Amino acid sequence: xxxxxxxxxxxxxxxxxxxxxxxxxxxxxxxxxxxxxxxxxxxxxxxxxxxxxxxxxxxxxxxxxxxxxxxxxxxxxxxxxxxxxxxxxxxxxxxxxxxxxxxxxxxxxxxxxxxxxxxxxxxxxxxxxxxxxxxxxxxxxxxxxxxxxxxxxxxxxxxxxxxxxxxxxxxxxxxxxxxxxxxxxxxxxxxxxxxxxxxxxxxxxxxxxxxxxxxxxxxxxxxxxxxxxxxxxxxxxxxxxxxxxxxxxxxxxxxxxxxxxxxxxxxxxxxxxxxxxxxxxxxxxxxxxxxxxxxxxxxxxxxxxxxxxxxxxxxxxxxxxxxxxxxxxxxxxxxxxxxxxxxx
Amino acid sequence: xxxxxxxxxxxxxxxxxxxxxxxxxxxxxxxxxxxxxxxxxxxxxxxxxxxxxxxxxxxxxxxxxxxxxxxxxxxxxxxxxxxxxxxxxxxxxxxxxxxxxxxxxxxxxxxxxxxxxxxxxxxxxxxxxxxxxxxxxxxxxxxxxxxxxxxxxxxxxxxxxxxxxxxxxxxxxxxxxxxxxxxxxxxxxxxxxxxxxxxxxxxxxxxxxxxxxxxxxxxxxxxxxxxxxxxxxxxxxxxxxxxxxxxxxxxxxxxxxxxxxxxxxxxxxxxxxxxxxxxxxxxxxxxxxxxxxxxxxxxxxxxxxxxxxxxxxxxxxxxxxxxxxxxxxxxxxxxxxxxxxxxx
Numbered sequence: 001x002x003x004x005x006x007x008x009x010x011x012x013x014x015x016x017x018x019x020x021x022x023x024x025x026x027x028x029x030x031x032x033x034x035x036x037x038x039x040x041x042x043x044x045x046x047x048x049x050x051x052x053x054x055x056x057x058x059x060x061x062x063x064x065x066x067x068x069x070x071x072x073x074x075x076x077x078x079x080x081x082x083x084x085x086x087x088x089x090x091x092x093x094x095x096x097x098x099x100x101x102x103x104x105x106x107x108x109x110x111x112x113x114x115x116x117x118x119x120x121x122x123x124x125x126x127x128x129x130x131x132x133x134x135x136x137x138x139x140x141x142x143x144x145x146x147x148x149x150x151x152x153x154x155x156x157x158x159x160x161x162x163x164x165x166x167x168x169x170x171x172x173x174x175x176x177x178x179x180x181x182x183x184x185x186x187x188x189x190x191x192x193x194x195x196x197x198x199x200x201x202x203x204x205x206x207x208x209x210x211x212x213x214x215x216x217x218x219x220x221x222x223x224x225x226x227x228x229x230x231x232x233x234x235x236x237x238x239x240x241x242x243x244x245x246x247x248x249x250x251x252x253x254x255x256x257x258x259x260x261x262x263x264x265x266x267x268x269x270x271x272x273x274x275x276x277x278x279x280x281x282x283x284x285x286x287x288x289x290x291x292x293x294x295x296x297x298x299x300x301x302x303x304x305x306x307x308x309x310x311x312x313x314x315x316x317x318x319x320x321x322x323x324x325x326x327x328x329x330x331x332x333x334x335x336x337x338x339x340x341x342x343x344x
Numbered sequence: 345x346x347x348x349x350x351x352x353x354x355x356x357x358x359x360x361x362x363x364x365x366x367x368x369x370x371x372x373x374x375x376x377x378x379x380x381x382x383x384x385x386x387x388x389x390x391x392x393x394x395x396x397x398x399x400x401x402x403x404x405x406x407x408x409x410x411x412x413x414x415x416x417x418x419x420x421x422x423x424x425x426x427x428x429x430x431x432x433x434x435x436x437x438x439x440x441x442x443x444x445x446x447x448x449x450x451x452x453x454x455x456x457x458x459x460x461x462x463x464x465x466x467x468x469x470x471x472x473x474x475x476x477x478x479x480x481x482x483x484x485x486x487x488x489x490x491x492x493x494x495x496x497x498x499x500x501x502x503x504x505x506x507x508x509x510x511x512x513x514x515x516x517x518x519x520x521x522x523x524x525x526x527x528x529x530x531x532x533x534x535x536x537x538x539x540x541x542x543x544x545x546x547x548x549x550x551x552x553x554x555x556x557x558x559x560x561x562x563x564x565x566x567x568x569x570x571x572x573x574x575x576x577x578x579x580x581x582x583x584x585x586x587x588x589x590x591x592x593x594x595x596x597x598x599x600x601x602x603x604x605x606x607x608x609x610x611x612x613x614x615x616x617x618x619x620x621x622x623x624x625x626x627x628x629x630x631x632x633x634x635x636x637x638x639x640x641x642x643x644x645x646x647x648x649x650x651x652x653x654x655x656x657x658x659x660x661x662x663x664x665x666x667x668x669x670x671x672x673x674x675x676x677x678x679x680x681x682x683x684x685x686x687x688x
Contacts, residue, residue: 068464070414070441075468078444097414100422104448120412124419 138274155322164238182246482618499666508582526590582607
């Protein structure tokens, strides 16, 4: 199959540090190539891939302030659409802007909606609802007014996450330091059940950190270890007794939740957004409503087999599984299209 | 001729107060309609026109903060290009972004380049240099690396500017309060030749205003009167002995220079950018290099006949003249295209 993958030009594909959309686009691209598909990746010039790389923009605009996003985004997107007829399918990981170029081609366009940055972007998705095939990253993240072809959960490279059958005593918070992520509640939970807590992640809301987190920091009890890169991630996740994920927003997908389970660590999450799609309550973690329910859940941690957490990820959240689902989606679209000959 | 005019969605077309691109797009549109062309104006929903108005965005994003520019610009532009085949010609007044949609249609696209906000936008113009017909707004504003079909100077509605045969004694600065525009030098010139100066315009650089302008303000000598709207513009321009325009940048076109001359008021300008295309040295103003040359020029003001200033505008800078030039440009492009049958 001749597949064009459109990544963003915010960061390199795959990203050096941060860049979840680029990370998914990269995992998908490389596995499609490994399976023998003819894949062209549209991304920044410094991207690394086994696919054919097509780039007009040398670096990500988040990594080079000389690059004017509006200029290079439009050149990047039009570069694909001007040669779109040579592909069997186009897979867009670049938000809404490419949809407005969709009438340049008859090649079917799959768009993974990685999230709605604002309800203000919905008019574009509404306009192209008939024309473009939408994929949600969780059932929870669907907009009621749009039609979707599939939900495809993100998959991780499970070999990057080492299974740890025996945990230490500490609880872990792993994510952005921001009210949405519930770091304050993680601290409350740890204090309530008198367990050590390690907090890892970039500080996105400094006032919140100063007011609610910093005053509680005590060596050996509540510790903040900063942002943790790929090399130190696996032991930090794997040695935790549980990951706390007391979120306050409808999270479209929780990559850290899946990563934690891959290391054998169950997750105690507030039951919001995509959490019930990721966590099998009582099997590999607990879905709770508030701090006191989380404290109760910690008492039941022993009932969870860490190997079950790992197995759950192996079964549902690998790159292989994600790519199976995307290839199924492509095939479904192409067979529909053939049977209609002229879709539009 | 079936003509599509693509205006911006920053402001209403025509603008309520500020909006030079929208103003030119409006003047052109209304005169084309008056001449019997079949004109469709793509602009904000609250725009006022005798053409067929096509709008997806209700208000200008500069006038309604709810409107996300990236969302509505892409919907606005794609709305035209998705139905572009029904026009004989498309005339773009919306910067570089529409060029990246140009392969959606075989209809020829004229783009008036109203200015280069940064050299960083040139890659888009370079890419579409073969495909799109560029018009510069002055010979001075041409980028050496691009090919242009024509230069078309802006035209004004001369009936909005009343001719004043007898001037007062004061000099006038009329423009943004910003170092580019040389307000500081205008003050120096007025002080040097001991003439009153009236300064009108929005303050764009407050520090500059406080440091170089405000300390000199003295009633009856150097006065700042704020921003002056259309109703009070004509007497302010017309009663001045001369307009001072000591610019420090390569101004692509000086609308206020033409407006001043329309009222009979000569202009003393620093010889930069488009100034030699607007001012006929010694006939309707003076092109000078510095403050002392400007002071010398003021001594020679009596040699200029105010009626010559008005005549110059009547001859070269009316809406009628501008529209003649644009229609000629359209015809030139269409006849080239017919003789080639398939251009692309």
